[in-house]
Amino acid sequence: MSDVNHEIRDGVENSFILDSQLIDQILAAIEAEDALQLTHLLEPLHSADIADLLEQISGGQRRRLLRLWKGGMEGEILSELDEGLREEVIRDLAPEVLAEAVRDLESDDVVDLVEDLDGAQQGAILQVLEDADRVVVEQSLAYPEESAGRLMQREVVMAPAHWNVGEAIDYLRAQEDLPEQFYHLILVDPKMRPTGYVTLGKLLGSPREALLREIVEDSFRTISVNQDEEDVAYAFNQYHLISAPVVDADDRLVGVITIDDAMVVLDDEHEEDIMRLAGVGEGSLTDRVIGTVKRRFPWLFVNLVTAILASLVIAQFDEIIASFVALAVLMPIVASMGGNAGTQSLTVAVRAIATKDLTSANVWRVLRREVLVGLINGVIFAVVMGLVGIFWFGIPMLGVVIGIAMVLNLVIAGLAGVVIPVWLEKLGVDPALASGAFVTTVTDVVGFFAFLGLAAVMLL
């Protein structure tokens, strides 16, 4: 391997991304309508990188690229694309190109590709599949969305639990079409119920006469076909599973989920949590302006309502504000500190709920900790703000008022930051989605009310 190659490989930042130089070259090839150069540049790229490229360039560039690069479109690129873009790209593809692209995919990738398409596009793709494949895909689509049934591969490699290593190896070597990816041999009883699994490495490393049931993995777990994919991802992460058999209601083996699929789900779930915590909802970078406006509007609207609620509190104290304008100057500080402290607490609580780390065994201890943290930080910032109040405005009592309000609001922030997510979870509402608005309402209302109310009592 040459030094040049070595340099490229060591460039950590560049080794895994489409760098801007390459994108520029590709765009230049599109501009020049140079199909040969375009193919030359795209050929070595992984389908995931080509999908990223299609997401990053403009709609016009994308259409011209697809027109120029006729032969290259593969099914894998389509399944890597953002859902929003996928429909658009599929619409732009010639039917015969689409057919060829889809026929190369494994059944679980076809399911992933078509499940979010509209009915007409879905039908068009199912039509080009061979009969046997179409039946498999339709069976998968019959399972609920985001269930283990949708996620699993139907191609399973299994053996009777009473076989020995030699029998298993001979059987595998005699098979005509083993799946592309498999890492375990699943043992089943005569009723097709999985009883354990053997890694291929263990199989290769064991004597022919060893019984399969003697070399099974400790960590065997089955997954119900109706299980939510979020729980599937949790199980893979928690128990370090590499693959897991999926069973139906009668405990019969119907498929297998592998860790790479679970990793995609884990990644999606995290993304969803982050976006929901920030009030962005689902959606992606390739969404259009109007779609984005529609998705963000409801959250901003909820925020407007809570902000007006806070303003109603302020309006109760208009007379004292008119006499002490310093109150108007300082009051946003109390509310803002409460909002931030509340966000800290609620984020910790929301994450702990998602990772199943916040349970009835420790909820009181966590609550006590958050309240204590709020109290201690509150006292520190009360002293700081008390001094600011005194030295800025020369009114010692103003310093006392803002100090007390700060302590109160930070304690309430810690309390609300735990109680609200836990309570939403109990009600069956995703705490990541709704906690923020509630907690901020509490800290705004408490912050303004405590500060202005105390001022009304102590300054007049």
Added chain:
Amino acid sequence: MSDVNHEIRDGVENSFILDSQLIDQILAAIEAEDALQLTHLLEPLHSADIADLLEQISGGQRRRLLRLWKGGMEGEILSELDEGLREEVIRDLAPEVLAEAVRDLESDDVVDLVEDLDGAQQGAILQVLEDADRVVVEQSLAYPEESAGRLMQREVVMAPAHWNVGEAIDYLRAQEDLPEQFYHLILVDPKMRPTGYVTLGKLLGSPREALLREIVEDSFRTISVNQDEEDVAYAFNQYHLISAPVVDADDRLVGVITIDDAMVVLDDEHEEDIMRLAGVGEGSLTDRVIGTVKRRFPWLFVNLVTAILASLVIAQFDEIIASFVALAVLMPIVASMGGNAGTQSLTVAVRAIATKDLTSANVWRVLRREVLVGLINGVIFAVVMGLVGIFWFGIPMLGVVIGIAMVLNLVIAGLAGVVIPVWLEKLGVDPALASGAFVTTVTDVVGFFAFLGLAAVMLL
């Protein structure tokens, strides 16, 4: 399998978590000092669940559990524990229990276990290892923290690239100690440089005379030993890798990273991003009050400074506030809406930077979209708030002022939400960590200044 078992398995919520009933039984056994019952309850649990249990119960309960449950502590439980707790639990273990627990672990798990311990504890654990194992662990610890070198397993299964399938199978079957987990056979050239890999499934499914180099996987990628683990996780996720060879500066094979390790890193990185976006920093649910206060304080302090900055803006307009108290009532709404819209934009931008989806190819398009979204939402909320201003306070010009300020602040929020993270990334600062404070400062200052400034011009 009985119906009862089946019921338990179908209980989606309960099948993967320590349920509160089990925790109660365990706590009762600890209370009753019933070591037999405790062992009976803990025995069937996965080490990850036992670690979760230790994290969820109180410090006193934990110490009593460890004292009662002498024989059961395993190295895997220690490596699953939160870092903060790990030191405490190790301190509480008898040296001989600790020694036995650690000896069972694979080298990469020992590295994971000891890398964050203090020097004395690290030394104590290294001492109980056998010489060969200790050398391996010490070599791994010599790589930079959070690098591929720390993450990789040193046990690699490889074969010369010129072998055929039969030679490879015979070689594997003749090996005495194959690693516990391996899924690929890595092909190397005479200088030990990896040239491709073969899945064990493909190996088992191919004729003996087939050449290994003919059945290698398409997606072969090597990872440099110094690569950041975050990039390693990205590569596994992007390219659906199951395992990847790790090479040194001379491209020689030194280890292998498997997807389960990459999944743990991906999970940690996401967690870190969420926590940083919320200003919580690292840390976990088991941290003590003082540690938590210290970790959250800096973020709240930064927020205080930005809030005071906003107050300084308000203070410039104290006279007009004294004449129109309605301004004090309404001004937090403008700032709050800007803050929320800015958080939406920055979260999308921060995530897109982390997933390498925001690049020079699309940054202008994304920026334009965010500004347009801010403009459209701004206009809608301007109308709403304009009406609120008119009907609540009966001053039409107040409605106009708040409307214009709202549009301005939401446009600026979209702008700042993209520009600030991109600019922090360029400076080498983690955008997840610092964007929030900057964006909120901008929206607070712009919000108050636009609203009060316009009021000063248009209402007087």
